[in-house]
Amino acid sequence: MKVTLAVQRRNSEAGPDPYEQRFEVGVEPTDRVLDALMEVYRNQDGTLSFRKSCAHGVCGSDAMLINDEERLACKTLIQDVTEQDGDVITLAPLKHMPVQRDLMVDQGRFFEKFRAAKPFLITDQEPSEREFIQSREERKLFDDATKCINCSACYSACPVLDENPEFLGPAAIVAAARFVFDSRDKGLEPRLDVLDTPNGVWPCENHFACTRVCPRDIKITKLINLTKREIKKYREARGETAAEAK
Amino acid sequence: MIHEFDAVIVGAGGAGLYAALEASKTAKTAVISKLYPTRSHTGAAQGGIGAALGNVDEDNPEWHAFDTIKGGDYLVDQQAAKILAEEAVQAVYDLENRGLPFSRTPEGRIDQRRFGGHTRNFGEAPVHRSCYAADRTGNMILQTLYQQCIKNQVHFFDEFQVLELLLDGTRVTGVVVFELAGGEVHVFKAKAVLFATGGFGRMFRITSNAHANTGDGPAVVMRAGIPLEDMEFFQFHPTGIKGMGILITEGVRGEGGILLNSGGERFMQRYAPTLLDLAPRDMVSRAIMTEIQAGRGVRGDRKIDDYVMLDAGHLGREVVESKIPDIADFCKTYLAIDPAEQPMPVQPTAHYAMGGIPTDTDGRVVTADTLYEGLYAAGECACVSVHGANRLGTNSLVDLVVFGRRAGRHIAEYVTGADMPSVPADAGEAVRLRIAELKSRRGEHPGPVYEKMQSTMMENVGVYRDEERMSTGVADIQALREAFKSVRVQDKESRFNTEVLAILELENLLDLSLITAASALNRTESRGAHSRVDYAERDDHQWLKHTLAAIERGAVTITYKPVDTSIWEPKPRTY
Numbered sequence A: 001m002k003v004t005l006a007v008q009r010r011n012s013e014a015g016p017d018p019y020e021q022r023f024e025v026g027v028e029p030t031d032r033v034l035d036a037l038m039e040v041y042r043n044q045d046g047t048l049s050f051r052k053s054c055a056h057g058v059c060g061s062d063a064m065l066i067n068d069e070e071r072l073a074c075k076t077l078i079q080d081v082t083e084q085d086g087d088v089i090t091l092a093p094l095k096h097m098p099v100q101r102d103l104m105v106d107q108g109r110f111f112e113k114f115r116a117a118k119p120f121l122i123t124d125q126e127p128s129e130r131e132f133i134q135s136r137e138e139r140k141l142f143d144d145a146t147k148c149i150n151c152s153a154c155y156s157a158c159p160v161l162d163e164n165p166e167f168l169g170p171a172a173i174v175a176a177a178r179f180v181f182d183s184r185d186k187g188l189e190p191r192l193d194v195l196d197t198p199n200g201v202w203p204c205e206n207h208f209a210c211t212r213v214c215p216r217d218i219k220i221t222k223l224i225n226l227t228k229r230e231i232k233k234y235r236e237a238r239g240e241t242a243a244e245a246k
Numbered sequence B: 001m002i003h004e005f006d007a008v009i010v011g012a013g014g015a016g017l018y019a020a021l022e023a024s025k026t027a028k029t030a031v032i033s034k035l036y037p038t039r040s041h042t043g044a045a046q047g048g049i050g051a052a053l054g055n056v057d058e059d060n061p062e063w064h065a066f067d068t069i070k071g072g073d074y075l076v077d078q079q080a081a082k083i084l085a086e087e088a089v090q091a092v093y094d095l096e097n098r099g100l101p102f103s104r105t106p107e108g109r110i111d112q113r114r115f116g117g118h119t120r121n122f123g124e125a126p127v128h129r130s131c132y133a134a135d136r137t138g139n140m141i142l143q144t145l146y147q148q149c150i151k152n153q154v155h156f157f158d159e160f161q162v163l164e165l166l167l168d169g170t171r172v173t174g175v176v177v178f179e180l181a182g183g184e185v186h187v188f189k190a191k192a193v194l195f196a197t198g199g200f201g202r203m204f205r206i207t208s209n210a211h212a213n214t215g216d217g218p219a220v221v222m223r224a225g226i227p228l229e230d231m232e233f234f235q236f237h238p239t240g241i242k243g244m245g246i247l248i249t250e251g252v253r254g255e256g257g258i259l260l261n262s263g264g265e266r267f268m269q270r271y272a273p274t275l276l277d278l279a280p281r282d283m284v285s286r287a288i289m290t291e292i293q294a295g296r297g298v299r300g301d302r303k304i305d306d307y308v309m310l311d312a313g314h315l316g317r318e319v320v321e322s323k324i325p326d327i328a329d330f331c332k333t334y335l336a337i338d339p340a341e342q343p344m345p346v347q348p349t350a351h352y353a354m355g356g357i358p359t360d361t362d363g364r365v366v367t368a369d370t371l372y373e374g375l376y377a378a379g380e381c382a383c384v385s386v387h388g389a390n391r392l393g394t395n396s397l398v399d400l401v402v403f404g405r406r407a408g409r410h411i412a413e414y415v416t417g418a419d420m421p422s423v424p425a426d427a428g429e430a431v432r433l434r435i436a437e438l439k440s441r442r443g444e445h446p447g448p449v450y451e452k453m454q455s456t457m458m459e460n461v462g463v464y465r466d467e468e469r470m471s472t473g474v475a476d477i478q479a480l481r482e483a484f485k486s487v488r489v490q491d492k493e494s495r496f497n498t499e500v501l502a503i504l505e506l507e508n509l510l511d512l513s514l515i516t517a518a519s520a521l522n523r524t525e526s527r528g529a530h531s532r533v534d535y536a537e538r539d540d541h542q543w544l545k546h547t548l549a550a551i552e553r554g555a556v557t558i559t560y561k562p563v564d565t566s567i568w569e570p571k572p573r574t575y
Helices: A033-043 A108-116 A136-141 A153-157 A170-180 A189-195 A209-213 A220-237 B014-023 B061-071 B078-097 B137-151 B216-223 B281-293 B317-323 B325-335 B395-416 B429-440 B447-460 B467-486 B498-522
Strands: A002-009 A019-026 A063-066 A069-072 A088-092 A099-101 B002-010 B029-033 B112-120 B125-131 B155-158 B160-168 B171-179 B185-195 B234-241 B258-260 B308-311 B344-353 B364-366 B371-377 B545-552 B555-562
Touching (some): A002 A033, A019 A033, A063 A153, A069 A153, A069 A209, A108 A170, A153 A170, A153 A209, A189 A220, B002 B014, B002 B171, B002 B395, B014 B029, B014 B137, B014 B185, B014 B395, B061 B078, B061 B112, B078 B395, B112 B281, B137 B395, B160 B185, B160 B216, B160 B371, B160 B429, B160 B498, B185 B216, B185 B429, B216 B498, B234 B281, B234 B325, B281 B308, B317 B325, B325 B344, B371 B395, B447 B498, B498 B545, B498 B555
Parallel strands (some): B002 B029, B029 B155, B171 B371, B185 B371
Antiparallel strands (some): A063 A069, A063 A088, B171 B185, B234 B344, B258 B308, B308 B344, B364 B371
């Protein structure tokens, strides 16, 4: 079948306004959108700029807006976003990050927030044996959060970031939750200075946009709410007030 | 722009990150990666990391070393395999202690599963040796190591791509690197350079490898005059998703999944009566191709792209969802099937390069007679050789952790006693001219050359080989290297010009394809993943030796280096 890729192109954030360019591509319905992009890139227009790597949804390079929704181009089949021969698929860069070129966005600030959440094991206990002993139930508590690939689809979809670009954002909270709920980690305390602040977890208003678009099916909103609950519990136990109420 | 570091690590997958963590303890270290952090292909490894912890079954590193050597069809350097198996145990504990979320046994220990070719007591029966985190073990290793790099404030240069290795005689002096964002060429002067750039499966049409797996490290090293080792040995993983090549972990068979031909027969009974579906990958891939050639593939047309079925239905939904959840997700996304209910259509997929940059067990680059001072390699781009003619499943992650760490430690010590080298005043100039030339060429899009390379390699240098096909392969690749001269870069911009890099990656793949095909044609025996119809037997008398190959003046020259067989005498390989 043939489809048309309608790609939003732009040379840089500061340059001229974005414009749409259309490419007609022959594809199979079961091809990935990324395959169609590669076909254009290698045989029609080598100036088309986008990122990609693993091509099966585990590296997080090729998140973009496909028909106005955050998706991975390698995890979206042509048949998922078209109905018939000749259909148009629109492609645009993610939101809330500056456009570098065409479908490439600058994830610098996104990764800064990720690193701020201290996404590494913080512990002062030695393992009781050569490994830490962790029950299957304990392991399960943070399993969902380990699936994140930092594609930033959630960061683009989050309506709170429309209004407040300083919000920590869904992915960084997931990165923190990954350790907050790990029995081997000191958990919440070392991360309170990031999470329990006016731009930490509290701006989240439960729109569920992040959860809807996550290509790894992480229940992000739930993890944010569990983290909020954990902070409240922690503060209440000490007679303190969480930043939410301040 | 000229930078100066004690150590430069090229590549930010598992081997590069582990080396960076160790090197940065004493050395001012830069990590150069053409991808953003955590995008590297280590993250696609699924089934586990082999280590004889003995958490589930009795096990010991000696058995692991033996399995590795036998699995590699005795082309493995045996002392290196011993190090691999022994140090794997502590490496896994270190990763766990640093936060890696391994799946757990009912007692709360690191859980282990069975994997191909890993056995109890020198081949008696499969053993639970693969330590795993569901079916995203590589991703968890990559993330854990990156987390530690954040904690230790390792200095990253993201989206910087290596284009040239600078040597002064046999001593490393630095690398020339292209910065994607600005399009500038940078020179990194360094006492030590480690290549950890991963594999190059993109030379084949059906592959589990990422688009980024273009062999930049080996190609750049080879162009600096250093030959590559054992390039004829390329692993085809038996179970890639039909037509796409996406990996379906051997862990599926480790958990009890079985392969079926069109008649519903569990055909591995005929090929490996003891280990069955858990025989090493080369044997299982050959078995699948033999079934297909006999008309017992699902379509039954005997064509190279026919397929068989991998059935996990009898494992039950609970096992599928808890132990192979990502596989279930891939099946849903790409095949619209539920592996708890329906079998998965699979075919062999180009997966792993056993060959690469020749190193010793400290990651130092060394050929038959030359040690390159300050130059290191680790992970898939390196050839220690611990995988010989065929790598066992889970040993890639063991390799990158064990030898990434050893190389990093060696670098940390080496740089304290070494002087900062100087680089020529015109360093980087050749690369600048080359890029300008590519941009000014009139010519063709790269697509046809790319496609032809992948199809000729798939058809002529695949699972089964013979002289006629490999000769065709060599001739095709030579013609494509000629055709490459009229491929041009259409994109004239300097900012975020991905096409310049894509074209240079294609050139890397073409050079490595030529070396792979020519090394394969040269080896007149069958060993491990190199299986010739016209020379069906292993020939230890002639061929128990490593190949070293390089392109000189347009042709491949081949020399050899001996194999270390100091522990176990080579024996016929049956399972």
